[in-house]
Every structure is written in C-alpha cells, then in structure tokens.
Amino acid sequence: MKVSKTYEEINEKISKGDAVVVTAEEVITLVEEKGLEQTAREVDVVTTGTFGPMCSSGVFLNVGHSTPRMRMSKVYLNGVNAYAGIAAVDVYLGATEIPEADPANQHYPGEFNYGGAHVIEDLVAGKEVRMEAYSYGTDCYPRKKLETLIKLEDMNEAFMFNPRNAYQNYNVGVNLSDRPIYTYMGILKPNLGNANYSTSGQLSPLLNDPLYKATGIGTRIFLGGGTGYVSWYGTQHNPCANRTDKEVPRAPSATLSLTGDLKGMDPKWVRGVSYLGYGVSLMIGVGVPIPILNEEMLRSAAIKDEEIYTQIIDYSEGFPFGKGGSLGEVDYAQLKSGKIIIQDKEVPTAPLSSYPKAKEIAKILKSWIQKGEFLLTEPVASIPSVDSGKKMKPLKIRCIEEKEEFDG
Amino acid sequence: MMAKHKIVLLFPAAVVEQPFLYHLVKDYNLFVNIIRANINPRKEGRLVMELAGEQEDYDAGINFLESRGVTVMPFEQQVKWNEDRCTQCGACTVICPTDALKMIRPEMIVEFDESKCIVCEHCFKACPARAIVAHY
Numbered sequence: 001m002k003v004s005k006t007y008e009e010i011n012e013k014i015s016k017g018d019a020v021v022v023t024a025e026e027v028i029t030l031v032e033e034k035g036l037e038q039t040a041r042e043v044d045v046v047t048t049g050t051f052g053p054m055c056s057s058g059v060f061l062n063v064g065h066s067t068p069r070m071r072m073s074k075v076y077l078n079g080v081n082a083y084a085g086i087a088a089v090d091v092y093l094g095a096t097e098i099p100e101a102d103p104a105n106q107h108y109p110g111e112f113n114y115g116g117a118h119v120i121e122d123l124v125a126g127k128e129v130r131m132e133a134y135s136y137g138t139d140c141y142p143r144k145k146l147e148t149l150i151k152l153e154d155m156n157e158a159f160m161f162n163p164r165n166a167y168q169n170y171n172v173g174v175n176l177s178d179r180p181i182y183t184y185m186g187i188l189k190p191n192l193g194n195a196n197y198s199t200s201g202q203l204s205p206l207l208n209d210p211l212y213k214a215t216g217i218g219t220r221i222f223l224g225g226g227t228g229y230v231s232w233y234g235t236q237h238n239p240c241a242n243r244t245d246k247e248v249p250r251a252p253s254a255t256l257s258l259t260g261d262l263k264g265m266d267p268k269w270v271r272g273v274s275y276l277g278y279g280v281s282l283m284i285g286v287g288v289p290i291p292i293l294n295e296e297m298l299r300s301a302a303i304k305d306e307e308i309y310t311q312i313i314d315y316s317e318g319f320p321f322g323k324g325g326s327l328g329e330v331d332y333a334q335l336k337s338g339k340i341i342i343q344d345k346e347v348p349t350a351p352l353s354s355y356p357k358a359k360e361i362a363k364i365l366k367s368w369i370q371k372g373e374f375l376l377t378e379p380v381a382s383i384p385s386v387d388s389g390k391k392m393k394p395l396k397i398r399c400i401e402e403k404e405e406f407d408g
Numbered sequence: 409m410m411a412k413h414k415i416v417l418l419f420p421a422a423v424v425e426q427p428f429l430y431h432l433v434k435d436y437n438l439f440v441n442i443i444r445a446n447i448n449p450r451k452e453g454r455l456v457m458e459l460a461g462e463q464e465d466y467d468a469g470i471n472f473l474e475s476r477g478v479t480v481m482p483f484e485q486q487v488k489w490n491e492d493r494c495t496q497c498g499a500c501t502v503i504c505p506t507d508a509l510k511m512i513r514p515e516m517i518v519e520f521d522e523s524k525c526i527v528c529e530h531c532f533k534a535c536p537a538r539a540i541v542a543h544y
C-alpha cells in the first residue's frame with residue numbers, strides 16, 4: 001500500500017477545517033473516476049449512515065431523589081414499565097416494553113401503538129411524561145409511592161445504552177405460507193407476496209468496514225442526532241459468518257453496542273414505531289465515520305450495493321421453527337430495484353430501513369467533520385473479528401430433573 | 409346537468425342491512441360504481457363509491473341517504489399522509505394495492521398520490537410510524 005495516514009494527521013486536518021470528507025455513496029464514483037490510490041490520498045474520511053428499527057435499545061435514566069427519599073422498585077413512565085432493579089432512582093427503559101394493560105396479540109394482530117420506544121421519543125422531544133413509582137420502603141428510603149410529571153431536562157442523567165444495534169447485514173424476510181404473517185420484518189403477505197429487507201446497503205456502517213478496522217470500542221459516532229460511542233460489540237455478534245471475497249458477510253454478522261447522551265439527541269432520529277402483530281421498536285439514526293488510513297480501508301468503504309449479498313429467509317416456518325435454510329441469495333441492487341425473483345416468482349421488495357434518511361445522516365456527519373466539530377477516535381480495543389472464532393450459539397433446552405420431595 | 413362524484417358512505421349498525429343501493433338505482437335513476445365496501449351484518453359499515461346522475465336526482469338521492477341516517481362525505485381528503493411523521497421506511501409500499509403510496513426509485517423516496525387512494529385502510533396499521541391517518 002502506498003498511502004498511509006494516521007488518526008492524528010486526519011484529526012489535525014479536521015481541526016483546521018481542511019479535511020476532505022465524503023459519504024459512502026459519494027466515494028463510489030470518486031474511486032471509479034480517480035482510482036483507489038489517488039482517492040485514498042485525497043479523501044480523509046468516509047461517512048456512513050443507517051436509520052432502521054433496532055429493537056435492542058433503551059435508556060438508563062436517573063430521575064432524581066424525592067423528599068422523603070424513595071428506593072423505587074417499580075417504575076412506570078406513561079404506563080410503560082421501566083426496570084428498577086438497580087440503584088434507588090436509576091431505571092432502564094427498554095424500547096420494546098409495552099404497557100401491562102396492552103392487549104398485545106390477544107386481539108391478533110395486535111396494534112402496539114405505544115411502548116418504551118415511544119416514551120423515549122417523547123422524552124427526546126422534551127415532552128412531559130407521567131411517572132409512577134412504588135417501593136417497599138426502608139429506613140433510609142421511607143417513601144412507598146409517588147406520581148409526578150417529569151421531563152428529560154429534569155433528570156440528572158439520561159443516556160441511551162443499546163445492547164445490539166447496527167447489524168452488519170440482515171435477512172430478507174418472506175412468507176411461504178398461505179396466510180399473512182406479522183413479524184419484526186413487517187407484514188409479510190402470503191405466497192411470497194412481498195420481500196422486506198432492512199439495511200442501508202452501501203451506506204451501512206459495518207458493510208463499509210467489514211473487518212472492523214475503524215469501528216471498535218470507543219469509536220465516536222452519530223447516534224440519534226447527537227454524539228455517541230461504540231461501547232462494546234453487540235449481543236449476537238457473529239463475525240465468523242460466511243463472507244464474499246471482498247470480506248463482506250453474506251448473512252447477519254457483527255453487531256454493535258452503542259451509547260450516547262439522550263439529552264443531545266433529536267426526536268427526528270429517535271422514533272418509536274409499531275409493528276402490527278409484533279410489537280414496539282425504536283428507529284434510530286446511526287452514522288459511523290471511517291478514516292481512510294490506506295487504500296485497503298478505502299476499497300472496503302467504496303463497496304457498492306451490487307457487491308453486497310444477503311439471504312432470503314421464510315418467516316412462516318423457516319425462521320420460527322429453524323426449518324430449512326436460505327431460499328436464495330440476492331444483492332442490494334436487486335433489492336433496491338423493487339423486485340426480486342424467488343422460486344420463479346417476481347416479488348416486490350420494501351426496505352424498512354430508509355435509504356434517503358441514511359444518506360441524510362451520512363451528510364450530517366460529514367458536515368460536522370468538515371466544520372471541525374467532530375474529531376475521530378482510534379478504537380481503544382478492537383471488537384472480535386473473523387479470526388476470533390466467535391459464533392452465535394443456540395439455546396439448548398435441557399431436561400430439568402425433578403427433585404423428589406415428600407411433605408409428610 | 410350531470411353530477412358525478414366519489415363519495416364515502418357511513419352506515420350506522422342499525423341500518424346497515426337496508427337495500428340503499430337498490431333505491432338509489434331504482435328510485436333515483438343513479439349510476440353506482442362501488443370502489444370499496446366494508447359491510448358486515450349489524451356492524452357499522454363503510455362504502456366508497458362513485459355516484460352519478462342528473463343533478464336533481466343526485467341531490468334527491470343524497471337527501472334520501474341522509475334521511476335514513478347514512479353519513480355522506482366527499483371522498484377527497486379521506487386519507488392524510490403525514491410527511492413529517494413518515495420515516496421513509498417503505499413498509500406501506502408493498503401493502504398499498506393501488507400504488508397510491510409508492511417508492512420512487514432509485515432515490516428510494518416514498519410519495520403519496522391521493523388521487524389513487526381507494527381508502528382501503530390497509531396502510532393505517534401497516535405503517536410502523538402511524539404516519540397515515542384517516543380523516544373521517
């Protein structure tokens with residue numbers, strides 16, 4: 001490799017307002033026109049983006065102490081239960097939590113109009129949220145009940161902590177059965193009525209950094225309209241998935257655990273959504289900057305939709321019951337064309353993750369870097385990659401030997 | 409003078425089984441073109457249709473419906489797409505039967521063409537952001 005830059009050099013240029021920053025879409029034409037080496041010399045940072053449903057998300061909140069004090073053991077925000085099994089007035093509100101009174105799928109398919117993700121969106125939008133808290137009371141925390149209104153700005157700390165975001169590639173969901181099914185991949189119409197997918201393809205963060213050279217623990221990112229960080233690799237991180245010769249996974253692979261200050265976020269990029277018959281999820285905007293330290297990193301960042309493949313999975317039987325494998329492989333250019341062929345049938349496609357919004361995120365991050373407001377961080381540790389041998393394990397259900405007990 | 413309009417009829421549960429369309433055709437000389445019907449015994453019903461005839465007959469027909477407790481509404485602005493709420497996810501575009509909600513490619517931008525909408529309501533709950541709402 002002829003080009004070799006460091007984080008320090010790039011950050012110096014960013015601070016001076018001299019850095020050359022392009023989006024993961026713009027870089028494709030640049031490399032086509034100028035070639036890899038020339039572009040790697042000129043471009044300092046490539047920005048990526050994604051805006052899609054990410055169920056494994058939530059927020060830690062410290063709501064502050066009342067007088068008399070209270071060790072909150074059950075907390076509801078707008079009727080949605082927030083986990084209070086931590087310190088006195090700390091709670092964790094998960095995106096997919098629904099109110100206890102929600103009929104869920106008892107009236108199938110359930111509507112799931114409001115849940116944890118909507119509370120998070122309301123908080124970010126600055127709205128008042130109704131809080132109810134209950135406790136058993138202790139000598140140091142005597143209060144047993146309270147009800148109040150609270151806003152994000154009233155809280156001491158509020159930060160997002162998402163155990164699994166930014167999936168590196170994801171399945172295409174279809175339905176082979178003869179009835180509609182309601183899934184986290186949206187409504188899937190019977191007999192291959194539609195095919196839903198959910199990544200931003202050539203703009204997606206980890207598809208542009210397939211071996212996690214730029215993305216590691218401590219990487220500063222765009223999260224929900226504010227600044228966030230990669231805190232760990234995500235749950236179900238599966239770097240050893242099958243890959244193309246460009247090292248890009250052909251199936252769901254790496255994931256990231258992300259964190260960021262909720263108070264700096266924008267409700268435009270933190271949106272509660274309701275999947276009919278499935279539940280509540282949070283759409284979050286994520287953007288990761290990739291420093292172009294050498295040609296290799298640029299080659300990865302210049303990936304095109306037609307070079308990224310994924311698997312078509314049946315969600316009527318294949319996914320829920322672990323039956324059968326992939327129904328075929330498609331690339332993102334085919335998916336984006338609006339139609340793919342499955343079992344000789346032309347099937348319309350829908351993305352669920354928004355490409356124009358992903359592009360907007362990549363552009364916002366680009367402008368932050370161009371203005372010198374956002375410096376890059378070198379990861380303090382890498383996340384497990386292809387050489388880690390790390391694979392996703394299924395849960396084995398074992399027989400629990402019953403204790404023989406006689407009571408007299 | 410001829411009158412021809414797309415209208416939406418709302419039937420209270422009590423009258424839903426009465427033969428309104430028969431009367432419109434037979435007694436008022438009107439042409440009826442049903443676009444969409446959602447009628448169930450003893451439940452509130454909804455009918456989207458095109459009604460045409462002489463202005464005089466048309467007005468009399470509408471009066472007849474209203475006198476029987478049927479609410480008659482213009483078809484336009486039945487469905488509102490809230491662009492600010494829309495996350496451009498595209499989920500509705502494979503659900504909408506008429507391409508009223510459509511993805512413009514290759515930009516991947518979702519647009520709503522009200523004139524193509526037949527108020528089938530499929531998109532209301534299929535939209536995860538609840539960006540499409542009824543106005544009736």
Ligand code: SF4
Nearest residue numbers: 504525526528529531
């Ligand atoms: S109501 Fe039906 S026709 Fe109208 S936009 Fe929604 S899905 Fe399309």
Ligand code: SF4
Nearest residue numbers: 494495497498500535
């Ligand atoms: S389903 Fe709703 S949010 Fe998604 S594109 Fe359609 S209108 Fe917009």
